[in-house]
Amino acid sequence: MSADPILEIRDLSIAVGGLPYVSNLSLSVGRGRFHGLLGPNGAGKTTVLRALYRALQPQAGEILLDGQPQQGFSPAAWSRRVGALVQGGGLLSGLTPADIVEIGLTMRAMTARDRGRATQDALQLVGLADKAEQDAESLSGGELQRCYFAQLLACDPEVYVLDEPTNHLDLHYQLRLLDEVKRRGRTAIVSFHDLGIAARYCDYVHLMCDGALVAEGEPAAVLTRDVLCRYYRVDGVLEGHSLRLEGPVLDDRSAPAPLMHVAE
Amino acid sequence: MSRGSPLLLPLSVVALFLAMAAGILWGTAEISWSERLAILMRSEDAPRGLSLIIWQWRVPRVLAVGMIGAGLTLAGVLMQTALRNPMADPYLMGLSSGASAAAVGAIIWFPASVTTTLGLPLIAFLGAASAFLLTIGLSTRRGRSLDPLVVILAGVAVSLMFQALTAFFLYVGDPHATRNAMGWLMGTAAGTDWQELPLLFAVLLVSLALALFTTSKLDATLLGDERALSLGVHVGRMRVLVFLITVALTGVAVAVAGIVGFIGLILPHMGRLLVGARHRVLIPQAMVLGAVTLILVDLACRVVLAPEELPLGVLLALLAAPPFIYILRGMSRVR
Numbered sequence: 001m002s003a004d005p006i007l008e009i010r011d012l013s014i015a016v017g018g019l020p021y022v023s024n025l026s027l028s029v030g031r032g033r034f035h036g037l038l039g040p041n042g043a044g045k046t047t048v049l050r051a052l053y054r055a056l057q058p059q060a061g062e063i064l065l066d067g068q069p070q071q072g073f074s075p076a077a078w079s080r081r082v083g084a085l086v087q088g089g090g091l092l093s094g095l096t097p098a099d100i101v102e103i104g105l106t107m108r109a110m111t112a113r114d115r116g117r118a119t120q121d122a123l124q125l126v127g128l129a130d131k132a133e134q135d136a137e138s139l140s141g142g143e144l145q146r147c148y149f150a151q152l153l154a155c156d157p158e159v160y161v162l163d164e165p166t167n168h169l170d171l172h173y174q175l176r177l178l179d180e181v182k183r184r185g186r187t188a189i190v191s192f193h194d195l196g197i198a199a200r201y202c203d204y205v206h207l208m209c210d211g212a213l214v215a216e217g218e219p220a221a222v223l224t225r226d227v228l229c230r231y232y233r234v235d236g237v238l239e240g241h242s243l244r245l246e247g248p249v250l251d252d253r254s255a256p257a258p259l260m261h262v263a264e
Numbered sequence: 265m266s267r268g269s270p271l272l273l274p275l276s277v278v279a280l281f282l283a284m285a286a287g288i289l290w291g292t293a294e295i296s297w298s299e300r301l302a303i304l305m306r307s308e309d310a311p312r313g314l315s316l317i318i319w320q321w322r323v324p325r326v327l328a329v330g331m332i333g334a335g336l337t338l339a340g341v342l343m344q345t346a347l348r349n350p351m352a353d354p355y356l357m358g359l360s361s362g363a364s365a366a367a368v369g370a371i372i373w374f375p376a377s378v379t380t381t382l383g384l385p386l387i388a389f390l391g392a393a394s395a396f397l398l399t400i401g402l403s404t405r406r407g408r409s410l411d412p413l414v415v416i417l418a419g420v421a422v423s424l425m426f427q428a429l430t431a432f433f434l435y436v437g438d439p440h441a442t443r444n445a446m447g448w449l450m451g452t453a454a455g456t457d458w459q460e461l462p463l464l465f466a467v468l469l470v471s472l473a474l475a476l477f478t479t480s481k482l483d484a485t486l487l488g489d490e491r492a493l494s495l496g497v498h499v500g501r502m503r504v505l506v507f508l509i510t511v512a513l514t515g516v517a518v519a520v521a522g523i524v525g526f527i528g529l530i531l532p533h534m535g536r537l538l539v540g541a542r543h544r545v546l547i548p549q550a551m552v553l554g555a556v557t558l559i560l561v562d563l564a565c566r567v568v569l570a571p572e573e574l575p576l577g578v579l580l581a582l583l584a585a586p587p588f589i590y591i592l593r594g595m596s597r598v599r
Contacts, residue, residue, distance in 0.1 A: 090486050
């Protein structure tokens with residue numbers, strides 16, 4: 001648990017369409033710290049993040065920001081402090097990258113001039129300044145992801161909730177954009193599949209499996225060979241920021257069964 | 265002129281006034297230019313019969329058609345955004361058929377006193393609301409977002425069901441009442457009188473005000489429900505508002521002119537091509553274009569086969585086919 005938590009999740013349970021996705025999950029996120037949410041496909045990482053940006057209503061438990069329950073904030077007030085980079089598509093016909101960034105800013109009280117300047121700066125940061133007025137439908141998947149990243153960087157919330165932020169991005173932009181979040185010293189809670197990238201950026205990681213938290217701590221302490229075998233079904237070891245495979249990818253029968261307990 | 269040029273809206277408003285003038289001055293009746301001027305200036309020596317044609321027939325008709333064009337375009341813009349579906353419009357989603365089935369049923373089955381008391385627009389509103397709820401209900405799967413194509417297929421199914429219901433009402437109804445309903449159902453603005461305009465105007469004005477009040481939330485919704493929620497938009501509440509506005513606009517439009525298809529589908533796309541998708545600019549621009557288009561199509565309906573009049577729906581369907589196919593092909597780009 002963090003000494004100075006800005007965000008706390010207590011006994012969170014979420015069901016979607018009657019199916020339990022997350023059960024009794026508790027974790028806290030330290031102010032100004034970079035937290036990783038890890039786990040195999042279907043572990044419940046995105047579900048937890050969706051609850052953080054209010055796309056899902058928990059059936060039980062609570063989410064606190066600076067000790068205040070999420071329900072006490074209006075959706076707009078919450079979004080000003082907790083911003084998210086999310087998955088999913090939209091109807092982009094007739095929009096430009098500059099429009100997409102500005103749409104995020106129009107939800108905030110800013111003058112048109114400040115909005116324009118913040119939009120330009122953010123597009124510059126993600127390397128899309130020269131495509132600011134291009135049709136957003138013509139952007140590649142990676143460019144679109146950078147565009148949404150630019151929107152979030154322009155809004156610059158206190159807490160960054162990033163759901164698989166490296167999706168579609170080339171290595172240069174994966175590092176450049178996460179470096180930028182880290183440089184700003186903001187709090188971040190981020191879901192990752194790339195354990196090397198997670199180890200490079202996270203001060204602390206939370207490992208999930210089947211909707212429950214199974215381990216948490218500093219990356220090197222959590223991402224052990226045994227954990228990788230049990231939860232990722234990969235025989236490998238984390239060396240610094242890179243994963244070294246020690247053997248073949250394990251199938252369901254040869255991998256040890258996941259342990260559903262919390263270890264720190 | 266570049267996309268989003270500030271001159272576009274003023275030019276479109278000029279085009280709207282020119283279209284209105286054309287709609288008022290042209291028609292099947294032979295009226296000389298001096299007579300037209302005398303009638304418009306309310307001159308004492310204006311021929312009384314021709315004056316009646318202009319002031320009691322053409323002016324209210326042009327105003328009604330303009331407002332219906334603008335209203336259905338607004339409904340299309342809002343539906344396409346709220347459902348993030350480029351094919352969504354009041355016609356394809358079954359709202360128009362629901363409104364017309366309810367209105368035909370009321371004309372045939374209810375005593376005239378009931379339809380007069382409740383008012384055809386309210387009955388049409390209830391029909392459109394039922395159709396909308398049915399379409400959304402049929403396309404919804406628990407825990408999944410709405411699939412644009414499934415929504416359209418559900419809309420077509422609901423539309424067919426209400427059209428069958430309308431045909432059934434007409435078939436089994438009393439011949440005199442059926443004739444009244446048939447006349448109304450043809451989808452024509454002929455016979456619109458001044459009394460119908462205040463309600464149309466009020467619904468349009470309130471809808472426009474509400475839509476302009478929520479433009480930034482509508483913009484955010486274009487990026488997807490998840491992004492809109494993360495930006496602090498109450499997506500559910502916004503959808504309810506869009507539902508009420510579109511149902512009211514469709515109900516009142518159908519009550520005045522019967523089913524007018526495709527305007528709500530095509531014109532929002534034309535607006536986006538011209539000024540982009542930001543709603544603060546798109547809504548007024550697309551509405552003016554919708555008004556101009558429907559006024560000109562209605563004028564063409566009056567003069568192409570004069571003295572016979574073409575139903576509005578026939579010419580609209582003819583003109584809408586190519587852009588409809590273009591939009592359908594573009595659906596694969598929704599992401």
